[in-house]
Amino acid sequence: MFETLNRQPDDPLLALIGLYRADARAGKVDLGVGVYRDEEGATPIFRAVKEAERRLVAGQATKSYVGPEGDPVFLERLWELTTGPSGRDRAVASLQTPGGSGALRLAADLMARMGVTRIWVGVPTWPNHPAIFKVAGLEVVSHPFFDVPSQSILFDEMMEALKTAEKGDAVLLHASCHNPTGAVLTADQWHALSTLIAERGLLPLIDSAYQGFGRGLEADRAGLCTVLDAVPEALLAISCSKNFGLYRERTGAVFAVTATGDIALSARSNLAALARTAYSMPPDHGAAIVSEILGDDVLKADWMAELDVMRGRVASIRQRLAAGLSRRWQVLTAVAEQEGMFSLLPLAEEDVLRLRAEHAIYMPGSARINIAGLKSAEVDAVVEKFLSL
Ligand SMILES: Cc1ncc(COP(=O)(O)O)c(C=O)c1O
Known part of the structure; x- marks a missing residue:
């Protein structure tokens, strides 16, 4: 009976992850997937989460x-x-x-x-x-x-x-x-x-x-x-x-x-x-x-401090990206005023595909970028690649 099912399209973001993984070029950049990344490109476990887990493992009495x-x-x-x-x-x-x-x-x-x-x-x-x-x-x-x-x-x-x-x-x-x-x-x-x-x-x-x-x-x-x-x-x-x-x-x-x-x-x-x-x-x-x-006041303070660092990192990259991209697209000064990890750039899908093919910069066809996907050291080079479009 399963033949009655229509094949569902792949989730475009998940498909993009596969393409990115398969790309062997050094210096590739993933602006697609919607998770926080640190300066090493990792999605870290909060210190407070690790400590809370340690306590849970030690103290948990049931898995009911x-x-x-x-x-x-x-x-x-x-x-x-x-x-x-x-x-x-x-x-x-x-x-x-x-x-x-x-x-x-x-x-x-x-x-x-x-x-x-x-x-x-x-x-x-x-x-x-x-x-x-x-x-x-x-x-x-x-x-x-x-x-x-x-x-x-x-x-x-x-x-x-x-x-x-x-x-x-x-x-x-x-x-x-x-x-x-x-x-x-x-x-x-x-x-x-x-x-x-x-x-x-x-x-x-x-x-x-x-x-x-x-x-x-x-x-x-x-x-x-x-x-x-x-x-x-x-x-x-x-x-x-x-x-x-x-x-x-x-x-x-x-x-x-x-x-x-x-x-x-x-x-x-x-x-x-x-x-x-x-x-x-x-x-x-x-x-x-x-x-x-x-x-727990101590754990909470530590969690908030780490969250502050993440927010600060995204905000600082956001500012630099806005300053760079607005040299060509004046309207992108607005990116500096936006908040959180995402912005939606006014790029045509063919530009998105060119960035992928020529420069190994990955983002979905909608040109939604995850700013946390950028490391500080990469920002200037990535901006130049956008400006070369
Ligand atoms: C706007 C928005 N709402 C809700 C979610 C739900 O996230 P999750 O189900 O992973 O907790 C997400 C995750 O990307 C999101 O972007």
């Missing part, structure tokens, strides 16, 4: 299941980190999930159960967003978000589009470090957007996958908090993959902010039932690490 909801202490600590004062005294249903992707999928399934039929998604966005929403049965409606040639946010166009959304529609927001554009909403824009969402009775789903990679842990949650302060209900999908470097441990959470505690209990029971029929119980190891770090 955690429940479908996961560990409540992890969830409380992550909630405080993600929302700070805006999250206190809110009724919230929390569930530990396999990564941010697992959180997005459960949020989408829950929305479908609640009778939400449409979700508004900015263009461009992370390609997995529409894919997850569609497989959960939601209709994905696009709205303008970012203009690549001018490197600017299409705020008025976005607001006009969202004014046509209907009460009960959901709207996807990136908390910080927008993937793929790095574009940053101002505080005023977050306020205007939150007011519109509240007035129109829309349900925000906020994806927070890079807290701490943009301007700092608190600054990166400011927009999310503005939304939470304005609305009675919201969904949050959190990933610990990047900011704790726990990618393969699949660590995240979904939070549903509800009007009352009773409703939160009901939302939580539905999330747990959805998890039970998908994967039953979440993986434990990554969440146990995060909980250990956030619950």
Whole structure:
């Protein structure tokens, strides 16, 4: 019967990893894959993660299941980190999930159960967003978000589009470090957007996958908090993959902010039932690490210090890249103002292919670059190769 299945296209980013690995040229540069890299090109394990793991191995007494909801202490600590004062005294249903992707999928399934039929998604966005929403049965409606040639946010166009959304529609927001554009909403824009969402009775789903990679842990949650302060209900999908470097441990959470505690209990029971029929119980190891770090002042300070170094490295390469590329493309001064690991360059696909073929510089056809893929020593040479296009 399997012959009835259509072959699915390879994920373009995963295919790019294969091409990069097979390239034997010295000095090849990978600006494709979306993970943090240090000056040696490695994706390091945080010192605090190593120490937390050491403690877990020494002290863990059982490998019995955690429940479908996961560990409540992890969830409380992550909630405080993600929302700070805006999250206190809110009724919230929390569930530990396999990564941010697992959180997005459960949020989408829950929305479908609640009778939400449409979700508004900015263009461009992370390609997995529409894919997850569609497989959960939601209709994905696009709205303008970012203009690549001018490197600017299409705020008025976005607001006009969202004014046509209907009460009960959901709207996807990136908390910080927008993937793929790095574009940053101002505080005023977050306020205007939150007011519109509240007035129109829309349900925000906020994806927070890079807290701490943009301007700092608190600054990166400011927009999310503005939304939470304005609305009675919201969904949050959190990933610990990047900011704790726990990618393969699949660590995240979904939070549903509800009007009352009773409703939160009901939302939580539905999330747990959805998890039970998908994967039953979440993986434990990554969440146990995060909980250990956030619950220990010394480990937490060390984790924050290391995260600061990562953010500083990405920001400094970002500045140099913007200065270099803007010699030819004036508009790319904007890259310096963008945040997080990604920017989306105004390059044609043939330029992307030429950079790959002639200079062993790898990025997807969309020209989304991961700035963390660059070592400081390479920046000037890579800029020259871009300028030679
Ligand atoms: C915008 C965004 N959301 C969510 C995720 C989910 O990450 P994970 O499932 O690895 O935790 C990612 C990962 O790249 C992302 O870029």
